Amino acid sequence: MIQILDPKGNQVGTPPNVDPKVVIRMYRAMVATRQFDDRAMKLQRTGKVGFSIPNEGIEAVSAGAAAALDASKDWIAPHYRDFAMALFHGVKPQEMMDNMFGNQDDHARGRQMPVHFTFTEPIRWLSISSPLGTQVPNAVGIAMAMQKRGEDGVVLTSFGDGSTSTSGFHSGMNFAGVTQAPVVFLCQNNQYAISCPVEKQTASSSFAIKGEAYGIPGVKVDGNDVLAVYDAVKKAVDRARNGGGPTLIEALTFRMGGHSTSDDPRRYIEASVMDEWAAKDPIARFRVYLEREGILHPGDADDIQEEFAAVMKEASEVAEGKARPALETIFSDTFKDMPEHLKAQRDWCISHYSSRDESVNEKGEFPL
Amino acid sequence: MTTATKTKMTLVQAVNDSLKCAMRADDSVLVLGEDVGPKGGVFLATDGLTAEFGEERCFDTPLSEDGIIGVGIGMAMNGMKPVCEIQFQDFIFPAFDQIVSEAAKMRYRSGGQYTVPMVIRTPYGGGIRGGLYHSQSGEAYFCHTPGLKVVVPSNPYDAKGLLAAAIADPDPVLFLEPKALYRSSKMEVPDEEYIIPLSKVATVIDGDELVVFCYGAMVPVCTKAAERVKESRGASIRVVDLRTLMPLDEEAVLDAIRECGRVVTVHEAPRFCGFGAEISALAAEHAIEYLEAPVKRVTGFDTPFPNTLEHYYMPDTRRVVDAIEEALDF
Numbered sequence A: 001m002i003q004i005l006d007p008k009g010n011q012v013g014t015p016p017n018v019d020p021k022v023v024i025r026m027y028r029a030m031v032a033t034r035q036f037d038d039r040a041m042k043l044q045r046t047g048k049v050g051f052s053i054p055n056e057g058i059e060a061v062s063a064g065a066a067a068a069l070d071a072s073k074d075w076i077a078p079h080y081r082d083f084a085m086a087l088f089h090g091v092k093p094q095e096m097m098d099n100m101f102g103n104q105d106d107h108a109r110g111r112q113m114p115v116h117f118t119f120t121e122p123i124r125w126l127s128i129s130s131p132l133g134t135q136v137p138n139a140v141g142i143a144m145a146m147q148k149r150g151e152d153g154v155v156l157t158s159f160g161d162g163s164t165s166t167s168g169f170h171s172g173m174n175f176a177g178v179t180q181a182p183v184v185f186l187c188q189n190n191q192y193a194i195s196c197p198v199e200k201q202t203a204s205s206s207f208a209i210k211g212e213a214y215g216i217p218g219v220k221v222d223g224n225d226v227l228a229v230y231d232a233v234k235k236a237v238d239r240a241r242n243g244g245g246p247t248l249i250e251a252l253t254f255r256m257g258g259h260s261t262s263d264d265p266r267r268y269i270e271a272s273v274m275d276e277w278a279a280k281d282p283i284a285r286f287r288v289y290l291e292r293e294g295i296l297h298p299g300d301a302d303d304i305q306e307e308f309a310a311v312m313k314e315a316s317e318v319a320e321g322k323a324r325p326a327l328e329t330i331f332s333d334t335f336k337d338m339p340e341h342l343k344a345q346r347d348w349c350i351s352h353y354s355s356r357d358e359s360v361n362e363k364g365e366f367p368l
Numbered sequence B: 001m002t003t004a005t006k007t008k009m010t011l012v013q014a015v016n017d018s019l020k021c022a023m024r025a026d027d028s029v030l031v032l033g034e035d036v037g038p039k040g041g042v043f044l045a046t047d048g049l050t051a052e053f054g055e056e057r058c059f060d061t062p063l064s065e066d067g068i069i070g071v072g073i074g075m076a077m078n079g080m081k082p083v084c085e086i087q088f089q090d091f092i093f094p095a096f097d098q099i100v101s102e103a104a105k106m107r108y109r110s111g112g113q114y115t116v117p118m119v120i121r122t123p124y125g126g127g128i129r130g131g132l133y134h135s136q137s138g139e140a141y142f143c144h145t146p147g148l149k150v151v152v153p154s155n156p157y158d159a160k161g162l163l164a165a166a167i168a169d170p171d172p173v174l175f176l177e178p179k180a181l182y183r184s185s186k187m188e189v190p191d192e193e194y195i196i197p198l199s200k201v202a203t204v205i206d207g208d209e210l211v212v213f214c215y216g217a218m219v220p221v222c223t224k225a226a227e228r229v230k231e232s233r234g235a236s237i238r239v240v241d242l243r244t245l246m247p248l249d250e251e252a253v254l255d256a257i258r259e260c261g262r263v264v265t266v267h268e269a270p271r272f273c274g275f276g277a278e279i280s281a282l283a284a285e286h287a288i289e290y291l292e293a294p295v296k297r298v299t300g301f302d303t304p305f306p307n308t309l310e311h312y313y314m315p316d317t318r319r320v321v322d323a324i325e326e327a328l329d330f
């Protein structure tokens, strides 16, 4: 397993040659993600949003991987637990909060659940689907189109350990092996799929080894070590860009809380295991390194945390104040041209709900 | 003589209770799916099963719906009675091939030599802010699959008895649980095992001026609508809970149409090729001379399921009342 920083922040491997400005961006994206989570948890607890997916513990996987991409030509086909990939590339917290509230400015027009982001700028980010594993063959197809169009982009697709059991994972890997498409497969092995531990998910000795069956090299990294993740993904991205084919990377990490804001992990994870991993926190480890290297000065880390706490609070307040999407959005985007029967349903819906004072029940609780 | 004891419970508790009764009565009944083990299912439908029956009989599977259904079919062919849980009906589609091509056709293609006595339980429907992938009502895809039975309970009592019937059934049964009703109310349910036969409708409210056909989460909506119309204009509205969509109790449906003469069908699923179309066609083919108004369909729209605006997408009492009144005033 590749490791550059151990859990205490000691250097145990050679750090990648990377601009300190990029290193700081990784750290900022990780802290921003944790502050976003903190805000989302408060919003869920106070009933303002129905649901969120915590990233706590996974931030290094997403930030390290995102930093290896070139936003001008690469694509991301993400897992849902990848907020730091978006924040690293400069997606505005406001855009993400608008999705959490499903308001009129949400890119998905309030059609998706919270955390199902979709972006085209500043990097192409596949609209997230809830059905797991579906993004994997889609990513391979995007990469195959790059080959056919003579583009030199790379597609990064990420997914959880549980998602490797889906047929999407297996067909995506197989197609990529056969076509040598420029894809990097990133498995976020956080050791649980909701309550299902990895031992019940696979009998393989690792997730990285699954590449072998498809003729794809597999690499395992410490997923709580952002520099190790960056290093492994950067090498895989460079190789794919130069025609060397796909790579499967397994980043070993841990979900430090529930699967979602509605899940209680104490039902199925021992407290001692939670404590053990709390001591391997990816942000704390990176901070020790950055302060030792003089990349962060005393006080900087606290300032960054406060800065993002304020940013997220404000973004959520603004998002909360925005109007919900218009009724029209129930119907638009079903097809490019709206068929007649849908136009009729749209017109009926708008006149039905505008002609009377309808106290529509807006409540509803998401259980998972 | 024993007095039958009863317990007040929610629909999801009734599902849980039915599974426990079936597992106590028959060692070949097994429960498998994602998170059904120690966590007890994301809705707690399988709570306590692993504790009582062990991991041999209630177990977590890898994250693969085609795997869950595929192995369920194999186990059913070899003497077990698997009850497979699909966490949300929206995630059943990776298993569509196994259901449509294998489970539903096994008896037919083997000349009755192999059969698949299996149950697939899955929560369906909207109203929980689940957006387009945690809210869908896909019954029409499955009712269009010969060889597969499709059952939808609407209250705790029916849920327990219909699930028992589904588990006892010799053919594959898709058991769609209205998640919006999982905890919406409690009802007295007998502690002992009992069976409610499949393919029998239930008349929820009797009446003779108009019949509303509904199932699952739309039953309480329609019941309220019928009561409202009764209050506002004294009309006698019958509400029929279809309970089993395939094979449908056609005779009871046609009797109700003939007796009432006016028909409203209600479902959350999109309108086009939805179950309401089947009822409407039955009325047109076999009872047109009894109809006093066109059949009205109240449905979700022909779009994917939205999130923020879900309560504008789903039929509500008001929409059902409007349809009833239009049919009465025709």
Ligand SMILES: Cc1ncc(C[n+]2csc(CCOP(=O)(O)OP(=O)(O)O)c2C)c(N)n1
Residues within 6 Å of the ligand: A079, A081, A130, A131, A132, A159, A160, A161, A162, A163, A164, A188, A190, A192, A193, A194, A255, A259, B034, B063, B065, B087, B091, B094
């Ligand atoms: C096809 C499919 N089946 C089931 C689900 C329900 N579900 C949502 S998340 C999840 C677990 C995912 O585990 P993993 O891939 O390891 O990702 P993690 O949540 O651990 O990041 C499940 C079963 C789903 N979204 N899609």
